Amino acid sequence: MSPRAEQPVDWSGVQLHVVTGKGGTGKSTVAAALALALASTGKDVLLCEVEGRQGIARMFDVDPLPYEERRIARGLPDGDVSPGAVHALHIDAESALLEYLAMYYKLGRAGRALDRFGIIDFATTIAPGVRDVLLTGKVYEAARRNARHKGARRYDAIVLDAPPTGRITQFLNVNGELAGLAKVGPIKNQADTVMTLFRSPKTLVHLVTVLEEMPVQETADGIADLRDAKLPVGAVIVNLVRPRDLGHAALEAARSGDLDREQITADLQAAKLDVTHELVDALVAEARDHADRRALEDAQRLLVRDLDVPTAELPRLADGVDLGGLYELAALLEQQGLA
Incomplete structure (x- = not known):
């Protein structure tokens, strides 16, 4: 099932791809495959994670990622196109806050001293809205680099492995979440600035689901919430699709x-x-049992098609997902127009 023909899409101008999904749908796998697909079209890509699980390192079989950008893979050759590279960044709120204090308040060593006293952990725990501003602010910084940022790598595309569907609107709608915490000041200004990217045509939010009732319903609710918050919806990616062996x-x-x-x-x-x-x-x-399962999946597939967004499907890989499997999924995403 490729992006719907009656809804032609042109995502060539999209820079930030946010990937979300209900737990268990494989959103991190899809985010990694999307990064490889974009790199296969010649783009240099930054793959970011913000949930603290080091999922990128496990999928690409590399050492745990520090708070710095590291190259972890290259895209597949695609005709005459020279493949780009995939870099990865593990973003944690504490490191982002220390960087923020150093940039805006010139607190280098002093910021690290605050960390030893536990103030960093207190700030990012007591005010979840502030934590999200810090996490999304680092993504914004990577997206907005230009020639003035000497020595900083610039990327053609960024893929964000974001929090689950149930929290994605709250996570991205950072200025709304800060309304009761900070009405003025640098944190509020940064939240407002981040929102200019998240609500722009340069951003899309893709939702990953499987053909089961609860994930499909949560996907529908997530799309409604994103639209209410004026956040741009991209595609629904149906993952872990079983083979259709019987007619x-x-x-x-x-x-x-x-x-x-x-x-x-x-x-x-x-x-x-x-x-x-x-x-x-x-x-x-x-x-x-297989026939009953297929009937359930077909019913959920119809509901996905009624969501009025482009859709794509990825198969359940019999041998699980290793790096070779990620490249296989990346090729399928590219074939279906998502890269």
Whole structure:
């Protein structure tokens, strides 16, 4: 299922791709694959994470990331296009606050002294809105680099592995979250500045889901919340899609219990297996469960199509997701127009 033909998309001007999704849908995997897909089109990409799990390091099989940008991969060659590189950045609120204090208040060593007294942890825990401003502010800084930022790497695209769908609007709508905490001052100014990027055509928020009732409903709610906050919605990426091995007629026969048991027995015997009634019964029951699951997935797929956003699908990889699997998923995203 590629981006819907009746909704042609041109995302060539998008610089920041925010990836969110309900826990368990594989949003971090999709974010990593999207970064590789963008790099395969020749772009230099920064892949950021803000949840403190070091998921990028595990997926790319590299050492845990510090609070600095490191190159971790290159995109795949794509015709005459020279692939770009993927750099990664693990953003934590404490390091971001120390950097903020050094930049705006010239507190270098003094800032680190505050950290020893626990004030940094207190500030980022007691005021979650401030924590989000610090995390998103670092993403904004990476996106807004130009020739004046000597020595700082500039990126064609940034992919942010963001918090889950249930918190994504609150996380991105930083100036709204600060309304009751800071009405003036540098933190409020930074929040307002960050919002100019998040609400601009240079940003898209992609939502990852699986074909199950709760994740699809949470995706629909997330889209509604993002639109209410005037935040730009990108694509819905349906992840972990199971292979479609049975046709419609076979699925109907499996659901109704009308499978040809004699044919099943003959096929098993042809494969030189020991056939028992219990084995055939178990296979028929498994086929019925598969058919029921397919019916549920097809119903959820229709709901996804009704969300009025471009959609794409990624398969469940039989051997799990390693670096080779990430490249496979990246190629599929690029084929479906997401890079």
